[in-house]
Amino acid sequence: MEKFTYEDSFQFKDFIEENSQLFKDTLLKEAVNVRDKTDEILRVGNIDLITNAHTLVGYIIEERDKELQAFAEQEGIAWATYSMAISFKLEWIQAIRRTLWYFFNKYILLSKDKSFNFFELEKQINNRVDDFLNTFFISYTKYKDSLINAQREQVEKLSVPIIPINPFVCVLPLIGTIDAQRIDILEDKMLTEIGEKRIQTIFMDLSGVPNINSDEIFRLIQIIDSASLMGCNTVLIGLRKEFVRKVTERGIKLNESTKTLGTLQQALREYLIT
Incomplete structure (x- = not known):
């Protein structure tokens, strides 16, 4: 040294x-x-x-x-x-x-x-x-x-992607588990987008959701009802049997204006192709 x-x-x-x-x-x-x-x-x-x-x-x-x-x-x-x-x-x-x-x-x-x-x-x-x-x-x-x-x-923004198809119709593909936190994000983003962009129809694709508990299903229906009050109809796509079973067991009623379809392709044909 x-x-x-x-x-x-x-x-x-x-x-x-x-x-x-x-x-x-x-x-x-x-x-x-x-x-x-x-x-x-x-x-x-x-x-x-x-x-x-x-x-x-x-x-x-x-x-x-x-x-x-x-x-x-x-x-x-x-x-x-x-x-x-x-x-x-x-x-x-x-x-x-x-x-x-x-x-x-x-x-x-x-x-x-x-x-x-x-x-x-x-x-x-x-x-x-x-x-x-x-x-x-x-x-x-x-x-x-x-x-x-x-x-x-x-990550939260990416977890609830709202994709415009045209100025009035959007697709909301949900993938993965839907928990309470994600439901909160979904509610805020969906209602904000409807208000700002004047969306008339949302295709909510649930085919990628493997599981959702009864409480979150109830919250989801409430969000759909809120969207309806804002003038936006929701089309539920790809419902799994577990989802349908829980809706039936809880006696949850969908809004009369809410439609259900099997696939996104069906929704696109019915609403966009004349």
Whole structure:
């Protein structure tokens, strides 16, 4: 390992920069699980851990708290965007903390400056490291949650696709399980689309729904009734025997204007082909 160099005119930050290679080696030695991931993190997220470590140390030493907070927020967003393991970040920051104190100890020994108030300095440095971590985690969590919510909204939109056939007729193919959450999405999207686009007929294709419980069937019929009140008729397509059996068992009555057909092709022929 290289030896420390020191000049009397140097301040602590200059001391770290003069011994930058030693700083890097010490930091990587401290970060046992991260040191083999630095290239991968750079490649995937364009995050240079060593450069960022020097930036962070500079903000801490120079007491640049606004820049420190902004940097922590920026880092939180970057790590959330690329789904980096947050455990690596925690280990890396703690390695920076230990390396920083190791260097400070060497700096004091070489400079022989006895004027430092160690306890006050310890409080300031550790508080700033902790502030960075707190801001980072808050930023990471908020941005990660926003990404998850955006993805969920996209999935929800795709789970209830309303496909226009012409300005007045649309197809609503439902595939997969229909649960309470999806029924809520269906109600909101279907009634909104009817109101905004003045849809007159919706072909609701249930041939791809393997199962639906009685409560959701009742909710579905209520949505169809609501659509009818808005001037839109619903044509139910591809009803499975399980659906029909539950409708019969519960004594659920379809709206008089609601028609049922076996296939989408039948619906298209009856309503669109003259």
